[in-house]
Amino acid sequence: KSLGFPCFEIVDVVGFSGGLWLLWDDSRVHVEVVGTSDQTISACVTRSGQEPWLFTGVDASPNAVKRAKLWDYLSFVALLTADEKFGGVLECKSKGFRNWVAGNEMIDLGYSGPKFTWNNKRVYARLDRAICNMQWRRLFPEANPLKDWNVNVFGHIKKRKACLLARLNGIQKALCRGSNIFLSNLEISLIKEYNGVLEQEAMFWKQKSRLQWLQEGDRNTKFFHLTTIIRRRRNKIERLKNNEGVWVEQAQDIKGLAMAYFEQLFSQEIMEHRELILPNLFSVIDSADLDLLEKEIDMAEIRQSLFGIGGLKAPGVDGFPACFYQAQWNKCAADIFAMVTQAFKKCCIPDKLNYTLITLVPKVQSPQSMIQFRPISLCSTLYKVISKIIVARLRPILPDLISPNQVSFVPGRHITDNILIAQELMHKFKLSKGKKGFVAWKIDLSKAYD
Numbered sequence: 001k002s003l004g005f006p007c008f009e010i011v012d013v014v015g016f017s018g019g020l021w022l023l024w025d026d027s028r029v030h031v032e033v034v035g036t037s038d039q040t041i042s043a044c045v046t047r048s049g050q051e052p053w054l055f056t057g058v059d060a061s062p063n064a065v066k067r068a069k070l071w072d073y074l075s076f077v078a079l080l081t082a083d084e085k086f087g088g089v090l091e092c093k094s095k096g097f098r099n100w101v102a103g104n105e106m107i108d109l110g111y112s113g114p115k116f117t118w119n120n121k122r123v124y125a126r127l128d129r130a131i132c133n134m135q136w137r138r139l140f141p142e143a144n145p146l147k148d149w150n151v152n153v154f155g156h157i158k159k160r161k162a163c164l165l166a167r168l169n170g171i172q173k174a175l176c177r178g179s180n181i182f183l184s185n186l187e188i189s190l191i192k193e194y195n196g197v198l199e200q201e202a203m204f205w206k207q208k209s210r211l212q213w214l215q216e217g218d219r220n221t222k223f224f225h226l227t228t229i230i231r232r233r234r235n236k237i238e239r240l241k242n243n244e245g246v247w248v249e250q251a252q253d254i255k256g257l258a259m260a261y262f263e264q265l266f267s268q269e270i271m272e273h274r275e276l277i278l279p280n281l282f283s284v285i286d287s288a289d290l291d292l293l294e295k296e297i298d299m300a301e302i303r304q305s306l307f308g309i310g311g312l313k314a315p316g317v318d319g320f321p322a323c324f325y326q327a328q329w330n331k332c333a334a335d336i337f338a339m340v341t342q343a344f345k346k347c348c349i350p351d352k353l354n355y356t357l358i359t360l361v362p363k364v365q366s367p368q369s370m371i372q373f374r375p376i377s378l379c380s381t382l383y384k385v386i387s388k389i390i391v392a393r394l395r396p397i398l399p400d401l402i403s404p405n406q407v408s409f410v411p412g413r414h415i416t417d418n419i420l421i422a423q424e425l426m427h428k429f430k431l432s433k434g435k436k437g438f439v440a441w442k443i444d445l446s447k448a449y450d
Helices: 064-071 094-103 134-139 146-152 154-177 181-209 221-235 251-265 287-294 299-307 322-327 329-346 381-401 415-431
Strands: 007-011 020-024 030-036 040-046 053-058 106-108 131-133 357-362 373-378
Touching: 007 030, 007 040, 020 030, 020 040, 020 053, 053 134, 131 134, 154 181, 287 381, 299 322, 299 329, 299 381, 322 329, 322 381, 329 381
Parallel strands: none
Antiparallel strands: 007 020, 030 040, 040 053, 106 131, 357 373
């Protein structure tokens, strides 16, 4: 359960051999164990809206007699091809497994990471594998352990970097004592993997530092790391004043202060007022503009919207910045197109797509109270794609809809224009004489602004 999997099925070890664990989260997938043996666990797996499929986990015994009982059922420990083994003699028993895979039209799902999964320092072999049939592959055509990759690969860059350096150091020491084709090839492979880790490390710290002015290819991770620390220190809220002007420093008390502030901010007082009959003075959108607003979404429009987003702009809840989708556009364009067109046609978006992270932006240099922060919502990249399409369509007609003395959302208009108008009006009030009176309201718009 500490691993995040509340449900499990276990085949116990016998002495020092065997043993299988099947772990699953019943809130995400329904698993019904249909059979176990000393070498296998079989289960029927079902997810909402999908066809059930059969999963079998196998730990084949190294004992030839015991393995023979399993062979007619399955035998994953044999080698499919000769290049999956280095050293020793290629055993003839692998032929039976290759025939079984070919005869049942099974597909090897491949692997990520080191090619060989077992060695005794003399013989190297790939023994661990995942295999499926054609029907399963069609059910999950894009199956990839993306979350697992994020945690185990990208999430442990420092550990991988140290491990690769240690392995390279050992290999190079061995090569100094004598040439070895296998070690030479492994060295080339590890150097390539190490360079990839360096690129990931640079991108990781560059994204966390939120800086974009350095040129592409500048791998100054120390600078990015320092910038991230400074930025994190500057953004950290260590203490705030409450409504009585008393400093609050405990983390839990600061959270309570923020919660109370936002509850008050997003609530309204119930006030009685009489209905006012106002003339309809709003501009009317002509038919040509309506046609432009309602035309079908095309791929070019979606691509322009996506690539108009800064690659490393702060991502939303899912953590995927725009550069991810931009770099993988050829692979994910069709899925993004389907999602966006569906949103416009059915007037609804996928569940949780509009979830946001709220970030507090200081209004002043050293904020002391909650009122000196402005909350902004960090939206997911795909949500931004939809909103930018709407904005791009509305932008040309906004000047005709928004009155001249409003400056928001209209390019070419400036807040200073309204300041000048206000100054001229107050000057007019001061100099005016006669029976006709004037009145000016000063309205606190900070709540609406926040």
